[in-house]
Amino acid sequence: MSSTIALILIGVSVLFILGIKFLSSPKTARAGNLVAAAGMLIGLIVLCKPDGANVWSHGWTFNYTLIVIGTIIGLIIGAMGAYSVKMTSMPQMVALFNGLGGGAAALVASLEFLKGAQPQQLAGAEIPMLHDVGAAITIPMLFATLIGSLSFSGSIIAYLKLEGKFEKPHTFPGQNILNGLILLVIIGLCGWLTFHATGHNAVVAFIVMFSLALFFGIAMVMPIGGADMPVVISLLNSFTGLAVAADGFAINNNAMIVAGTLVGSSGTLLTLLMCKAMNRPVTNVLFGAFGSSGSAGAAAAGVVGTVKPIQADEVALLLAYAQRVVVVPGYGMAVAQAQHSVRELTEELGKRGVEVQFAIHPVAGRMPGHMNVLLAEANVPYDQLIEMEQINPSMDRVDVCLVIGANDVVNPAAREEKTSPIYGMPIIDADRCKTCIVMKRSMAAGFAGIENHLFYKDNTRMLFGDAKASLNALVAAVKAS
Amino acid sequence: MTLESLQAYNQILVLFIFVLAIFVGFEVISKVPSMLHTPLMSGTNAIHGIILFGGILVLADADTLLVQVLGFVAVVFGSANVFGGFMVTDRMLQMFKKKKK
Numbered sequence: 223m224s225s226t227i228a229l230i231l232i233g234v235s236v237l238f239i240l241g242i243k244f245l246s247s248p249k250t251a252r253a254g255n256l257v258a259a260a261g262m263l264i265g266l267i268v269l270c271k272p273d274g275a276n277v278w279s280h281g282w283t284f285n286y287t288l289i290v291i292g293t294i295i296g297l298i299i300g301a302m303g304a305y306s307v308k309m310t311s312m313p314q315m316v317a318l319f320n321g322l323g324g325g326a327a328a329l330v331a332s333l334e335f336l337k338g339a340q341p342q343q344l345a346g347a348e349i350p351m352l353h354d355v356g357a358a359i360t361i362p363m364l365f366a367t368l369i370g371s372l373s374f375s376g377s378i379i380a381y382l383k384l385e386g387k388f389e390k391p392h393t394f395p396g397q398n399i400l401n402g403l404i405l406l407v408i409i410g411l412c413g414w415l416t417f418h419a420t421g422h423n424a425v426v427a428f429i430v431m432f433s434l435a436l437f438f439g440i441a442m443v444m445p446i447g448g449a450d451m452p453v454v455i456s457l458l459n460s461f462t463g464l465a466v467a468a469d470g471f472a473i474n475n476n477a478m479i480v481a482g483t484l485v486g487s488s489g490t491l492l493t494l495l496m497c498k499a500m501n502r503p504v505t506n507v508l509f510g511a512f513g514s515s516g517s518a519g520a521a522a523a524g525v526v527g528t529v530k531p532i533q534a535d536e537v538a539l540l541l542a543y544a545q546r547v548v549v550v551p552g553y554g555m556a557v558a559q560a561q562h563s564v565r566e567l568t569e570e571l572g573k574r575g576v577e578v579q580f581a582i583h584p585v586a587g588r589m590p591g592h593m594n595v596l597l598a599e600a601n602v603p604y605d606q607l608i609e610m611e612q613i614n615p616s617m618d619r620v621d622v623c624l625v626i627g628a629n630d631v632v633n634p635a636a637r638e639e640k641t642s643p644i645y646g647m648p649i650i651d652a653d654r655c656k657t658c659i660v661m662k663r664s665m666a667a668g669f670a671g672i673e674n675h676l677f678y679k680d681n682t683r684m685l686f687g688d689a690k691a692s693l694n695a696l697v698a699a700v701k702a703s
Numbered sequence: 704m705t706l707e708s709l710q711a712y713n714q715i716l717v718l719f720i721f722v723l724a725i726f727v728g729f730e731v732i733s734k735v736p737s738m739l740h741t742p743l744m745s746g747t748n749a750i751h752g753i754i755l756f757g758g759i760l761v762l763a764d765a766d767t768l769l770v771q772v773l774g775f776v777a778v779v780f781g782s783a784n785v786f787g788g789f790m791v792t793d794r795m796l797q798m799f800k801k802k803k804k
Contacts (some may be wrong), residue, residue, distance in 0.1 A: 238750055239727055239731060241746070241750070242731045242732060242743075242746065242747060242750070243732075243737065244726070245732075245735075245742060245743050245746045245747075246731065246732050246734060246735035246736075246739060246743060247735075247736075248736070248738070248739060249728045249798045251739060251742055252793065254746065254788070255746050255749075255789060255792045256793070257791050257794055258746060258750055258789070259749070259789040262750070262752070262753060262785060262789070265753065265756065266755070266756065266759075266788060267770050269756050269759065269760070271760060271763070271764070272760075277759060277760065277763055282722050285762055285763055285765050285771065285774075286763065287764065288762055288765075288774075288778070289759050289778055291775075292762070292775045292776075292778030292779045292782060292784065293755070293757070293759075293778055293779075293782040294782075295779050295782070296755075296778065296779045296780065296781065296782020296783040296784075296785075296787075297782055297783075297786045298784060299782075299783040299787065300782065300784070300785070300788070301786060301787065301790055302788060303783070303791070304716065304786075304788075304790035304794060305790065305794065306790035309795075309798075311797065312741065312745070312791070313741070315787075315791055316741075316744060316745050316788075319748055319752075319783065319787050319788050319791070320748050320751075320783050320784070322780040322781070322783050322784045322787075323748070323751050323754055323780065323784035323788075324779065325776075325777075325780045326755070326757070326758055326776075326777040326780035326781040326784065327754045327757070327777075328752045329750075329758070329761075329774070329776060329777035330757035330758055330760075330761050330774075330778070332773070332776050333761045333770055333773055333774060333777070335760065337770070358714050360709065362755045362762075365781070385782040386747070398744040398776070422731065426771055427776050436775070443750045453742070456744055458789025459744055459747060459748050459751070462748075462751050462754075463747065463750075463751045465726075465754075466753060466754045466757070467721065468752045469754060469757045470757075471717060471721075473760055473761075474717075474761070475755060475756060475757070476717070476720060476755070477753060478753050478756055478757060479717060479721055479724070480720060480724050480749055481721055481750050481751065481753040482721075482753065482754075483721055483724035483725055483728060484724055484727060484728040484731075484747070485747040485748075485750050486725070486728065487725040487726070487727075487728030487729050487753040488727075488728040488729065488743075488747055489730065489744070489747055491729050491732055491733065492732065492743065492744060492747075495737075496740070499737070518720060518744075527787050548786065557707070570756070571708075576723070582737070582738065584737045584740075589741065591738045591739055591740040591741035591743075592736055592738075592741055593739035594737075594741075595741055595795055595798065597796040598798045607738065609736075609737060614794040622704070635726035644790075657713075669794075
């Protein structure tokens, strides 16, 4: 590798860092994404083989035709996924892309690893494999295979869970112990492969390890409830980053190391931030099997009060003559595609001089920021979106709180009920406003699978029905009143 | 320096990069507002699509059918990850921008 290219690669790394930095501020976010993409393109052009020769300046072989075809197929798949997906399904798409990245990382590492074994096998002799590469290269390759394949299968399960397939936690006694054992076997195999592996045995052990890692990804995500998928996806995202960094070690590509590590560490921090928003340690999310053990107890706990339904006309009157209205959106709004109707309603109220704000819980919806993305799509102005900490102190001065398809994030059990599985999670204090209107399709429990005490409070009224239909009825009624 | 010590030196340098990058990754996103969490996750997801490079390098030197097939799959996966990732992030952020009046 010439020093010019090395310098260019430093520039590429800087572009990745700046890209992520710009992504963390609303004004520069879009530019940040483009900066990172530009870095990727430059990196691709100057891509070098481990021996230092530029990939593209080699003689053109059939393999290069395959590279071009493969890249174009990937481009088409990616573009179709990115542009056809509905905004509500964004988290699934991220999970899917992440899984593909993990799979690629595992494949690259495996192929590099097995490359050393093949000639020996053909010769039929048991020659110690990888004799020319030390543990410093073997360990990253095994690590990338393990983490990459785990991330692949785990992301697919996360995708399916968000699509509504087996979204409830699947648990059985001794699950954590079994998973622990599988992990031990995997680590044992990796250790053996690093130091004692020879030819054919190594290939078999490697394939066993690969399969176990794929299985472990499934076993790890299956017991986790759909509500915790954002945390899981974020974690798997950082895993894939680390796998890519390890691949970078193995094939001696610094750009891959920097990019992978940046994703690994920022993804880890993001995961911790999400867990912090739910006030649960990350271990509890991963091994707690949320919602399966706690739900029975919480549901059995006596709920005081009765559910009081309300009609749209009445709600419209309450809204139209309120001073201050706060909307608490949740996943139900996303499912019903109701964000445009919400914006219409708030605009209508704004015309009448009602102060309208949106209270955004950090984990409302299926991902942090999910609500912001949806409301932004519906052209709701930034300054109306208020974060939980800012809005909670003034909740008792709110006349009407409109809860649209949110459940667990407004459940006062998190404040009041010590035995509740969500006890301690910060919530939006919707119960403290003068009147709380909850828009919901039915009385079904939220994603955490627990009863919501808010629905039974004296100042709560339930507006049953599809959120979009209800909102359109509200808009019409507010216009008429 | 012998070739071996040069290689060891290079590995240490690479570790250096790795450790520093960990801290940079932590620092750059430590002040991100929660509304940008999803785009940020999506953006970083696209960045690890750099694994496409790895796929290309493996496939470029493929000498057996097995390596060709699996390398091809890796290139497709990596390419979908990197292109899809950046495009989906841009689509998310486009909407943020549009609504600034």
